[in-house]
Amino acid sequence: MERKMDIAALEAFIAKDFPQVGDDFAIHTSSDDVLTIRLKVTEKHLRPGGTVSGPAMFALADVAIYLAILERIGPVALAVTTNCSIDFMRKPAANTDLLAEARILKLGRVLAVGDVLIFSEGSTKPVARASLTYSIPPEHGVK
Amino acid sequence: MERKMDIAALEAFIAKDFPQVGDDFAIHTSSDDVLTIRLKVTEKHLRPGGTVSGPAMFALADVAIYLAILERIGPVALAVTTNCSIDFMRKPAANTDLLAEARILKLGRVLAVGDVLIFSEGSTKPVARASLTYSIPPEHGVK
Amino acid sequence: MERKMDIAALEAFIAKDFPQVGDDFAIHTSSDDVLTIRLKVTEKHLRPGGTVSGPAMFALADVAIYLAILERIGPVALAVTTNCSIDFMRKPAANTDLLAEARILKLGRVLAVGDVLIFSEGSTKPVARASLTYSIPPEHGVK
Amino acid sequence: MERKMDIAALEAFIAKDFPQVGDDFAIHTSSDDVLTIRLKVTEKHLRPGGTVSGPAMFALADVAIYLAILERIGPVALAVTTNCSIDFMRKPAANTDLLAEARILKLGRVLAVGDVLIFSEGSTKPVARASLTYSIPPEHGVK
Numbered sequence A, B, C, D: 001m002e003r004k005m006d007i008a009a010l011e012a013f014i015a016k017d018f019p020q021v022g023d024d025f026a027i028h029t030s031s032d033d034v035l036t037i038r039l040k041v042t043e044k045h046l047r048p049g050g051t052v053s054g055p056a057m058f059a060l061a062d063v064a065i066y067l068a069i070l071e072r073i074g075p076v077a078l079a080v081t082t083n084c085s086i087d088f089m090r091k092p093a094a095n096t097d098l099l100a101e102a103r104i105l106k107l108g109r110v111l112a113v114g115d116v117l118i119f120s121e122g123s124t125k126p127v128a129r130a131s132l133t134y135s136i137p138p139e140h141g142v143k
Helices: A007-017 A054-071 B006-016 B054-073 C005-016 C054-074 D007-017 D054-075
Strands: A025-030 A034-039 A078-090 A098-106 A112-122 A128-135 B025-030 B035-040 B079-090 B098-107 B111-120 B128-135 C025-030 C036-039 C080-086 C098-107 C111-120 C130-137 D024-028 D032-041 D080-088 D098-107 D112-121 D128-135
Touching: A007 A054, A025 A054, A025 A098, A025 C054, A034 A054, A054 A078, A054 A098, A054 A112, A054 B054, A054 B079, A078 B006, A078 B054, A078 D128, A098 C025, A128 B079, A128 D080, A128 D128, B006 B025, B025 B128, B025 C036, B035 B054, B054 B079, B054 B111, B054 B128, B079 C054, B098 C025, B111 D128, B128 C080, C005 C025, C005 C054, C025 D032, C036 C054, C036 D098, C054 C098, C054 C111, C054 C130, C054 D080, C080 C111, D007 D054, D024 D054, D032 D054, D054 D080, D054 D098, D054 D112
Parallel strands: none
Antiparallel strands: A025 A034, A034 A098, A078 A128, A078 B079, A098 A112, A112 A128, B025 B035, B035 B098, B079 B128, B098 B111, B111 B128, C025 C036, C036 C098, C080 C130, C080 D080, C098 C111, C111 C130, D024 D032, D032 D098, D080 D128, D098 D112, D112 D128
């Protein structure tokens, strides 16, 4: 896979493009196929009982695929989510960061599709899975 | 439709059960089939450009179906989202509240399924649609 | 809603475009917002016990949205499904035709989104709901 | 992973349980995490142009997860699909068998969730991805 942005460039982009939530996320690792994003869990992400909320997991999945797309096509602020299907499978561990593994399955002319698995850090059983479709400005898609 | 909770009871429940986000939402109307929930849009829900973020719309859809289920089965804090599929179709109007119309399609023994349409207030074209499945504690489901 | 094809034109299109399955479907009614398609249930659609199979319901939802799009944009054979999320909620009645009510929620430049409710004929409780996204050749989309 | 059924038992089950379509499918391989199912593509699965139809790919994804669940819990005819979200990403190769790789992500007390990637045989780029939820009779689920 050719990369248009490295980890430092992705982190700078997210800090600038998501000023209200950029601090919540960090790039954990980038391998050939998988970009792993950390949600730094704090009070605002929790529901009573200490478990991470559904919207916080959705936001993590959404950001993870967005960054995995940007890694391949460069800093295109106009890519937008058109669809997400998410399954909540297990209760996250209390007060534990989440890690989202994002894989891009298709990067086309106008649509990109990716899959995400979300884990409580230190666990091998996913708490959620999601698939997302992004619409890409035509001039930035892959012919 | 028989109701187990009226609007005042639902608003009291959400204030208590979602202390961190309860102020963001209000019951707009409840008719026989449709419960309409308002997202009181503030700075924290916005992306650059003034448009409401995807996670904020997801949270609105999730709360709307949750309350529509509680309206029918009573204050059962243990109902949990198991799946959501959401389509983002149009850019929301800038700095405008969102209204989510929630309809329950199935209320079974262990699963409930509902549909949501989200509009910018004053517009008739939906900005998003979502379908959600909730898992219900067996003793509270409908036989 | 402006219509580019009437019921007779849609039925002729499906007979020609889907030679292997066209006989399975018929246009039931077309109102301003809703196109209703009938699946003429026969032996090949059934699972043991006489209930209609999941793939047969998927096919019905897919055809219903396809025809509802064509009704608005004309006979464009190149529209293709990109995503479907379907919930199976109740067991269909045995040996009974299914009716699918299709509504188009967005008809954009390159994507169309629609919702489908499927009923066993004579029942008011939906057996399935689905949402579908179609990719439309750009020259045929709505600006 | 403990297996309750081997490949021969799964093939016997499908022949008996799906008399109308059992001949369309074959178990390709079973590894620790992945069960791979073949769709033996014939005329009835094709759309004009020789490409495999959407409903045929849906049926393949549905059968693949069903068999992956049975491999783990044994021959339980009453497991039923409750949700499927499927993305069609590329046009399948003409007149070529499809292979579906099914992974079970959760096997719970009443729900099982799995992911499927579908490939044209001989290609490494997926033509479709799907996630499915099955409802399991409580006495057969995993405590």
